[in-house]
Amino acid sequence: MSWTRVYVTALAVCALLGALLAGATGCGRGGGPQGGGVRPSPVGKVLEDTDEEGRHYREIDEKDAPGVAVEIEPDADEDGWDVRLTVHRFRFTPEGARTTAEPGRGYALLRLDGRPLSLLRGPTHHLAGGLVPRGTHQVTVRLHADDDTVWAVDGEPVGSTADITVSDPGPGSAASGAPSAADTGR
Structure with a gap:
Protein backbone atom coordinates (compact mmCIF):
# COMPACT_ATOMS: atom_id res chain seq x y z
CA MET A 1 0.00 0.00 0.00
CA SER A 2 1.45 3.35 -0.98
CA TRP A 3 1.76 6.33 1.35
CA THR A 4 -0.76 8.34 -0.78
CA ARG A 5 -3.46 5.77 -0.27
CA VAL A 6 -2.83 5.77 3.51
CA TYR A 7 -2.87 9.59 3.54
CA VAL A 8 -6.20 9.75 1.65
CA THR A 9 -7.73 7.14 3.94
CA ALA A 10 -6.54 9.05 7.01
CA LEU A 11 -8.06 12.28 5.65
CA ALA A 12 -11.38 10.55 5.03
CA VAL A 13 -11.45 9.15 8.58
CA CYS A 14 -10.59 12.59 10.02
CA ALA A 15 -13.35 14.24 7.99
CA LEU A 16 -15.87 11.64 9.12
CA LEU A 17 -14.88 11.97 12.77
CA GLY A 18 -14.94 15.75 12.50
CA ALA A 19 -18.47 15.68 11.08
CA LEU A 20 -19.65 13.30 13.79
CA LEU A 21 -18.09 15.36 16.58
CA ALA A 22 -19.43 18.64 15.18
CA GLY A 23 -22.91 17.14 15.02
CA ALA A 24 -22.69 15.96 18.62
CA THR A 25 -21.44 19.28 19.92
CA GLY A 26 -23.69 21.37 17.69
CA CYS A 27 -26.88 20.17 19.36
CA GLY A 28 -26.69 22.51 22.35
CA ARG A 29 -27.13 26.25 21.85
CA GLY A 30 -28.83 27.15 18.62
CA GLY A 31 -28.86 23.59 17.34
CA GLY A 32 -32.53 22.88 17.90
CA PRO A 33 -35.43 23.23 20.30
CA GLN A 34 -34.53 23.71 23.94
CA GLY A 35 -36.43 23.98 27.18
CA GLY A 36 -39.76 22.44 26.25
CA GLY A 37 -39.62 23.24 22.55
CA VAL A 38 -38.72 26.94 22.90
CA ARG A 39 -36.18 27.89 20.25
CA PRO A 40 -33.46 30.37 21.09
CA SER A 41 -34.05 33.85 19.73
CA PRO A 42 -32.23 37.15 19.82
CA VAL A 43 -35.41 38.64 21.30
CA GLY A 44 -35.40 38.83 25.09
Missing part, protein backbone atom coordinates in the same frame (compact mmCIF):
# COMPACT_ATOMS: atom_id res chain seq x y z
CA LYS A 45 -34.58 36.03 27.48
CA VAL A 46 -36.70 32.92 27.99
CA LEU A 47 -37.41 32.50 31.70
CA GLU A 48 -38.06 29.33 33.68
CA ASP A 49 -41.41 30.83 34.79
CA THR A 50 -44.46 29.62 32.89
CA ASP A 51 -48.14 30.44 32.60
CA GLU A 52 -51.00 28.11 33.53
CA GLU A 53 -50.53 25.99 30.39
CA GLY A 54 -46.75 25.74 30.75
CA ARG A 55 -45.79 28.41 28.19
CA HIS A 56 -42.50 30.05 29.15
CA TYR A 57 -42.26 33.79 29.74
CA ARG A 58 -40.02 35.77 27.36
CA GLU A 59 -38.53 38.66 29.34
CA ILE A 60 -37.93 41.93 27.49
CA ASP A 61 -37.03 45.45 28.56
CA GLU A 62 -39.97 47.69 29.38
CA LYS A 63 -38.87 50.25 26.78
CA ASP A 64 -39.16 47.57 24.04
CA ALA A 65 -42.22 45.80 25.44
CA PRO A 66 -45.49 45.58 23.58
CA GLY A 67 -48.62 46.70 25.39
CA VAL A 68 -52.30 45.84 25.30
CA ALA A 69 -55.55 47.19 26.72
CA VAL A 70 -58.87 45.34 26.53
CA GLU A 71 -62.30 46.92 26.19
CA ILE A 72 -65.54 44.92 26.34
CA GLU A 73 -69.02 46.15 25.46
CA PRO A 74 -72.36 44.38 25.16
CA ASP A 75 -73.20 43.61 21.55
CA ALA A 76 -76.37 45.55 20.70
CA ASP A 77 -77.26 43.42 17.66
CA GLU A 78 -76.46 39.95 18.96
CA ASP A 79 -76.37 38.12 22.26
CA GLY A 80 -72.84 38.50 23.56
CA TRP A 81 -69.94 40.87 23.92
CA ASP A 82 -67.64 42.78 21.60
CA VAL A 83 -64.01 42.55 22.67
CA ARG A 84 -61.59 45.19 21.34
CA LEU A 85 -57.87 45.22 21.94
CA THR A 86 -55.68 48.28 21.67
CA VAL A 87 -52.05 47.30 21.18
CA HIS A 88 -48.84 49.32 21.32
CA ARG A 89 -45.52 48.25 19.76
CA PHE A 90 -47.23 45.01 18.68
CA ARG A 91 -48.46 43.52 15.39
CA PHE A 92 -50.69 40.49 15.06
CA THR A 93 -49.29 37.76 12.83
CA PRO A 94 -51.57 35.74 10.59
CA GLU A 95 -52.25 32.06 11.09
CA GLY A 96 -49.48 29.95 9.62
CA ALA A 97 -46.76 32.52 10.37
CA ARG A 98 -43.24 31.39 11.22
CA THR A 99 -43.02 30.03 14.75
CA THR A 100 -40.10 32.15 15.86
CA ALA A 101 -40.13 35.04 18.31
CA GLU A 102 -39.78 38.38 16.56
CA PRO A 103 -39.84 41.74 18.32
CA GLY A 104 -43.38 43.02 18.91
CA ARG A 105 -45.15 40.30 16.91
CA GLY A 106 -47.43 37.42 17.77
CA TYR A 107 -50.96 36.72 18.92
CA ALA A 108 -53.19 37.34 21.94
CA LEU A 109 -54.75 34.69 24.15
CA LEU A 110 -58.16 35.56 25.60
CA ARG A 111 -59.12 33.95 28.92
CA LEU A 112 -62.38 33.91 30.84
CA ASP A 113 -61.94 33.42 34.59
CA GLY A 114 -58.45 32.02 33.99
CA ARG A 115 -59.49 29.46 31.37
CA PRO A 116 -58.15 29.81 27.80
CA LEU A 117 -61.02 30.86 25.56
CA SER A 118 -59.72 32.02 22.20
CA LEU A 119 -56.50 32.68 20.31
CA LEU A 120 -56.75 36.10 18.63
CA ARG A 121 -54.90 37.04 15.43
CA GLY A 122 -56.49 40.49 15.31
CA PRO A 123 -57.77 43.28 17.58
CA THR A 124 -61.48 42.34 17.63
CA HIS A 125 -63.45 39.33 18.81
CA HIS A 126 -67.09 38.46 19.49
CA LEU A 127 -67.68 36.65 22.77
CA ALA A 128 -70.92 34.66 22.63
CA GLY A 129 -73.33 35.44 25.49
CA GLY A 130 -73.79 31.76 26.30
CA LEU A 131 -70.13 31.55 27.37
CA VAL A 132 -70.61 34.09 30.15
CA PRO A 133 -73.06 32.96 32.85
CA ARG A 134 -74.73 35.22 35.42
CA GLY A 135 -72.30 36.96 37.78
CA THR A 136 -69.06 38.87 37.52
CA HIS A 137 -66.27 37.39 35.44
CA GLN A 138 -62.70 38.35 34.54
CA VAL A 139 -61.67 38.55 30.90
CA THR A 140 -57.90 38.58 30.52
CA VAL A 141 -55.80 38.99 27.41
CA ARG A 142 -52.06 38.22 27.21
CA LEU A 143 -49.66 38.81 24.35
CA HIS A 144 -47.64 35.87 23.06
CA ALA A 145 -44.75 35.56 20.63
CA ASP A 146 -45.23 33.25 17.65
CA ASP A 147 -43.11 30.57 19.35
CA ASP A 148 -45.83 30.37 22.07
CA THR A 149 -43.77 32.17 24.71
CA VAL A 150 -45.54 34.87 26.74
CA TRP A 151 -44.17 38.40 26.44
CA ALA A 152 -43.14 39.52 29.95
CA VAL A 153 -41.66 42.54 31.73
CA ASP A 154 -40.10 42.19 35.19
CA GLY A 155 -41.30 38.57 35.34
CA GLU A 156 -44.96 39.53 34.76
CA PRO A 157 -46.89 38.68 31.57
CA VAL A 158 -47.85 41.54 29.27
CA GLY A 159 -51.64 41.65 29.44
CA SER A 160 -54.78 43.42 30.50
CA THR A 161 -57.94 42.47 32.36
CA ALA A 162 -61.55 43.66 32.31
CA ASP A 163 -64.60 42.52 34.29
CA ILE A 164 -67.96 41.53 32.84
CA THR A 165 -71.02 41.51 35.08
CA VAL A 166 -74.04 39.65 33.76
CA SER A 167 -77.29 40.23 35.62
CA ASP A 168 -80.64 38.45 35.36
CA PRO A 169 -82.57 39.51 32.29
CA GLY A 170 -85.77 41.41 32.96
CA PRO A 171 -89.09 40.35 31.40
CA GLY A 172 -88.79 40.56 27.62
CA SER A 173 -85.18 41.82 27.62
CA ALA A 174 -81.83 40.26 26.93
CA ALA A 175 -79.09 39.82 29.52
CA SER A 176 -77.30 43.03 30.33
CA GLY A 177 -73.84 43.66 31.59
CA ALA A 178 -71.62 46.44 32.70
CA PRO A 179 -68.02 45.79 31.69
CA SER A 180 -65.37 47.77 33.48
CA ALA A 181 -61.64 47.80 32.90
CA ALA A 182 -59.84 46.40 35.92
CA ASP A 183 -56.33 46.84 34.56
CA THR A 184 -55.09 48.86 31.63
CA GLY A 185 -52.16 46.50 31.21
CA ARG A 186 -48.75 47.28 29.76
Whole structure:
Protein backbone atom coordinates (compact mmCIF):
# COMPACT_ATOMS: atom_id res chain seq x y z
CA MET A 1 0.00 0.00 0.00
CA SER A 2 1.45 3.35 -0.98
CA TRP A 3 1.76 6.33 1.35
CA THR A 4 -0.76 8.34 -0.78
CA ARG A 5 -3.46 5.77 -0.27
CA VAL A 6 -2.83 5.77 3.51
CA TYR A 7 -2.87 9.59 3.54
CA VAL A 8 -6.20 9.75 1.65
CA THR A 9 -7.73 7.14 3.94
CA ALA A 10 -6.54 9.05 7.01
CA LEU A 11 -8.06 12.28 5.65
CA ALA A 12 -11.38 10.55 5.03
CA VAL A 13 -11.45 9.15 8.58
CA CYS A 14 -10.59 12.59 10.02
CA ALA A 15 -13.35 14.24 7.99
CA LEU A 16 -15.87 11.64 9.12
CA LEU A 17 -14.88 11.97 12.77
CA GLY A 18 -14.94 15.75 12.50
CA ALA A 19 -18.47 15.68 11.08
CA LEU A 20 -19.65 13.30 13.79
CA LEU A 21 -18.09 15.36 16.58
CA ALA A 22 -19.43 18.64 15.18
CA GLY A 23 -22.91 17.14 15.02
CA ALA A 24 -22.69 15.96 18.62
CA THR A 25 -21.44 19.28 19.92
CA GLY A 26 -23.69 21.37 17.69
CA CYS A 27 -26.88 20.17 19.36
CA GLY A 28 -26.69 22.51 22.35
CA ARG A 29 -27.13 26.25 21.85
CA GLY A 30 -28.83 27.15 18.62
CA GLY A 31 -28.86 23.59 17.34
CA GLY A 32 -32.53 22.88 17.90
CA PRO A 33 -35.43 23.23 20.30
CA GLN A 34 -34.53 23.71 23.94
CA GLY A 35 -36.43 23.98 27.18
CA GLY A 36 -39.76 22.44 26.25
CA GLY A 37 -39.62 23.24 22.55
CA VAL A 38 -38.72 26.94 22.90
CA ARG A 39 -36.18 27.89 20.25
CA PRO A 40 -33.46 30.37 21.09
CA SER A 41 -34.05 33.85 19.73
CA PRO A 42 -32.23 37.15 19.82
CA VAL A 43 -35.41 38.64 21.30
CA GLY A 44 -35.40 38.83 25.09
CA LYS A 45 -34.58 36.03 27.48
CA VAL A 46 -36.70 32.92 27.99
CA LEU A 47 -37.41 32.50 31.70
CA GLU A 48 -38.06 29.33 33.68
CA ASP A 49 -41.41 30.83 34.79
CA THR A 50 -44.46 29.62 32.89
CA ASP A 51 -48.14 30.44 32.60
CA GLU A 52 -51.00 28.11 33.53
CA GLU A 53 -50.53 25.99 30.39
CA GLY A 54 -46.75 25.74 30.75
CA ARG A 55 -45.79 28.41 28.19
CA HIS A 56 -42.50 30.05 29.15
CA TYR A 57 -42.26 33.79 29.74
CA ARG A 58 -40.02 35.77 27.36
CA GLU A 59 -38.53 38.66 29.34
CA ILE A 60 -37.93 41.93 27.49
CA ASP A 61 -37.03 45.45 28.56
CA GLU A 62 -39.97 47.69 29.38
CA LYS A 63 -38.87 50.25 26.78
CA ASP A 64 -39.16 47.57 24.04
CA ALA A 65 -42.22 45.80 25.44
CA PRO A 66 -45.49 45.58 23.58
CA GLY A 67 -48.62 46.70 25.39
CA VAL A 68 -52.30 45.84 25.30
CA ALA A 69 -55.55 47.19 26.72
CA VAL A 70 -58.87 45.34 26.53
CA GLU A 71 -62.30 46.92 26.19
CA ILE A 72 -65.54 44.92 26.34
CA GLU A 73 -69.02 46.15 25.46
CA PRO A 74 -72.36 44.38 25.16
CA ASP A 75 -73.20 43.61 21.55
CA ALA A 76 -76.37 45.55 20.70
CA ASP A 77 -77.26 43.42 17.66
CA GLU A 78 -76.46 39.95 18.96
CA ASP A 79 -76.37 38.12 22.26
CA GLY A 80 -72.84 38.50 23.56
CA TRP A 81 -69.94 40.87 23.92
CA ASP A 82 -67.64 42.78 21.60
CA VAL A 83 -64.01 42.55 22.67
CA ARG A 84 -61.59 45.19 21.34
CA LEU A 85 -57.87 45.22 21.94
CA THR A 86 -55.68 48.28 21.67
CA VAL A 87 -52.05 47.30 21.18
CA HIS A 88 -48.84 49.32 21.32
CA ARG A 89 -45.52 48.25 19.76
CA PHE A 90 -47.23 45.01 18.68
CA ARG A 91 -48.46 43.52 15.39
CA PHE A 92 -50.69 40.49 15.06
CA THR A 93 -49.29 37.76 12.83
CA PRO A 94 -51.57 35.74 10.59
CA GLU A 95 -52.25 32.06 11.09
CA GLY A 96 -49.48 29.95 9.62
CA ALA A 97 -46.76 32.52 10.37
CA ARG A 98 -43.24 31.39 11.22
CA THR A 99 -43.02 30.03 14.75
CA THR A 100 -40.10 32.15 15.86
CA ALA A 101 -40.13 35.04 18.31
CA GLU A 102 -39.78 38.38 16.56
CA PRO A 103 -39.84 41.74 18.32
CA GLY A 104 -43.38 43.02 18.91
CA ARG A 105 -45.15 40.30 16.91
CA GLY A 106 -47.43 37.42 17.77
CA TYR A 107 -50.96 36.72 18.92
CA ALA A 108 -53.19 37.34 21.94
CA LEU A 109 -54.75 34.69 24.15
CA LEU A 110 -58.16 35.56 25.60
CA ARG A 111 -59.12 33.95 28.92
CA LEU A 112 -62.38 33.91 30.84
CA ASP A 113 -61.94 33.42 34.59
CA GLY A 114 -58.45 32.02 33.99
CA ARG A 115 -59.49 29.46 31.37
CA PRO A 116 -58.15 29.81 27.80
CA LEU A 117 -61.02 30.86 25.56
CA SER A 118 -59.72 32.02 22.20
CA LEU A 119 -56.50 32.68 20.31
CA LEU A 120 -56.75 36.10 18.63
CA ARG A 121 -54.90 37.04 15.43
CA GLY A 122 -56.49 40.49 15.31
CA PRO A 123 -57.77 43.28 17.58
CA THR A 124 -61.48 42.34 17.63
CA HIS A 125 -63.45 39.33 18.81
CA HIS A 126 -67.09 38.46 19.49
CA LEU A 127 -67.68 36.65 22.77
CA ALA A 128 -70.92 34.66 22.63
CA GLY A 129 -73.33 35.44 25.49
CA GLY A 130 -73.79 31.76 26.30
CA LEU A 131 -70.13 31.55 27.37
CA VAL A 132 -70.61 34.09 30.15
CA PRO A 133 -73.06 32.96 32.85
CA ARG A 134 -74.73 35.22 35.42
CA GLY A 135 -72.30 36.96 37.78
CA THR A 136 -69.06 38.87 37.52
CA HIS A 137 -66.27 37.39 35.44
CA GLN A 138 -62.70 38.35 34.54
CA VAL A 139 -61.67 38.55 30.90
CA THR A 140 -57.90 38.58 30.52
CA VAL A 141 -55.80 38.99 27.41
CA ARG A 142 -52.06 38.22 27.21
CA LEU A 143 -49.66 38.81 24.35
CA HIS A 144 -47.64 35.87 23.06
CA ALA A 145 -44.75 35.56 20.63
CA ASP A 146 -45.23 33.25 17.65
CA ASP A 147 -43.11 30.57 19.35
CA ASP A 148 -45.83 30.37 22.07
CA THR A 149 -43.77 32.17 24.71
CA VAL A 150 -45.54 34.87 26.74
CA TRP A 151 -44.17 38.40 26.44
CA ALA A 152 -43.14 39.52 29.95
CA VAL A 153 -41.66 42.54 31.73
CA ASP A 154 -40.10 42.19 35.19
CA GLY A 155 -41.30 38.57 35.34
CA GLU A 156 -44.96 39.53 34.76
CA PRO A 157 -46.89 38.68 31.57
CA VAL A 158 -47.85 41.54 29.27
CA GLY A 159 -51.64 41.65 29.44
CA SER A 160 -54.78 43.42 30.50
CA THR A 161 -57.94 42.47 32.36
CA ALA A 162 -61.55 43.66 32.31
CA ASP A 163 -64.60 42.52 34.29
CA ILE A 164 -67.96 41.53 32.84
CA THR A 165 -71.02 41.51 35.08
CA VAL A 166 -74.04 39.65 33.76
CA SER A 167 -77.29 40.23 35.62
CA ASP A 168 -80.64 38.45 35.36
CA PRO A 169 -82.57 39.51 32.29
CA GLY A 170 -85.77 41.41 32.96
CA PRO A 171 -89.09 40.35 31.40
CA GLY A 172 -88.79 40.56 27.62
CA SER A 173 -85.18 41.82 27.62
CA ALA A 174 -81.83 40.26 26.93
CA ALA A 175 -79.09 39.82 29.52
CA SER A 176 -77.30 43.03 30.33
CA GLY A 177 -73.84 43.66 31.59
CA ALA A 178 -71.62 46.44 32.70
CA PRO A 179 -68.02 45.79 31.69
CA SER A 180 -65.37 47.77 33.48
CA ALA A 181 -61.64 47.80 32.90
CA ALA A 182 -59.84 46.40 35.92
CA ASP A 183 -56.33 46.84 34.56
CA THR A 184 -55.09 48.86 31.63
CA GLY A 185 -52.16 46.50 31.21
CA ARG A 186 -48.75 47.28 29.76
